[in-house]
Amino acid sequence: MRQLEGKVAFVTGAASGIGAASAAALAREGAAVVVSDVDGVRAEALVETLTGSGSRAMALTQDVTDEAGWPEAVRAVERRFGRLDVMIANAGVAVKGLVTEMSLKAWRQQTAINLDGVFLSAKYAIPAMKRSGGGSIIVMSSVAGLRGSSGFSGYCASKGGARLFAKALALECAGLGDNIRVNSIHPGVIDTPLWDTIPLGKDGLGRRHIDAARMGHNDAPMGRAGTADEVASCVVFLASDSSSYMTGAEVVLDGGITAGAMPRRKI
Structure with missing residues (x-):
């Protein structure tokens, strides 16, 4: 028996990187997967791959910051699969720049997607999970939500907020007896396409290539x-x-970064 047979999992920001890998892994374990992303074309392409392998999946073109779209998104999932058991609030964005050089627009872009999007994901998933008898909410934070990172103040603020939101929500759900668990994941340097899409902070238009392999x-x-x-x-x-x-737990996947410092030859 696969671990998630009969479960339905909703993944935001699922068209690439950690989101796409998570959707594929959940599907392999038997879950029906909702592939949600602002990039509907890539979401549909991933669903085609998953269904071609025999999994159940559906695509949603969704901006996680748009509250008006959330009720219908959850209704669509329940119409298609009959339930919702797992919500992975994974959609996220990072903007690099010093505080003095970052626009308020760039700051708000990060808080909107990384924090408001997590709030809305949970707000609209919880009633559906109650109807299913419980479930699991997984908040994708970062090691930047555990410690500061120069040049990424907005990202750190939003991911730190998501971390404590997950803990507070875990207590709420436990106190209400909803049978809904809430935990956060804190990846470190993960080699994904995100590093090639990080804009510079002043106007959000420039791009800077970051070598994830070297950084790791x-x-x-x-x-x-x-x-x-x-x-x-x-x-x-x-x-x-x-x-x-x-x-209310936080799982750190960072290769030891937050454990402390050690000498290493630079490349």
Whole structure:
């Protein structure tokens, strides 16, 4: 028996990177998967791949910051699959820049997607999960939600907020007896396309290539960047009954970055 047989999982920001890897891993474990992304074309392409492998999946073109679209998105999932068991609030964005150089627009873009989007994901998933008898909410935070990172103040603020939101929500759900668990994941340097899409802070128009492999080698005691599949394995664990006594927890996948400092040859 696969770990998530009969479950329905909703993944935001699922068209690429950690989101796409998570959707594929959940599908392999038997879950029906909702692939939600602002990029509807890529979401549809991933669904075609998943269904071609025999999995159940549907695509949603969705801006997670648009509250008006959330009720219909959840209704569509319940019409298609009859229930909702897992919500992975994964959609996120990072803008690089010093505070003095970052526009308020760029700051708000990060808080809107990384924090408001998480809030809305939970707000509209919880009633559906109650109808299903419970479930698991997984908030994709970051090591930047655990410690500061120069040049990424907005990202740190939003991911730190998401971390504590997950803990507070876990207590709410536990106190209400909803049988809904809430946990956060904190990836470190993960080799995904995100690093090639990070805009510069002043106007949000420039782009800076960041070599994730080099950063992982230099910053992580394990000497390498992580993979999206490694994060996806943690998503499956938190979505499944294997983590049935976990709520309000934070799972750190950073190759040892937050454990402390150690000397390493730079490349």
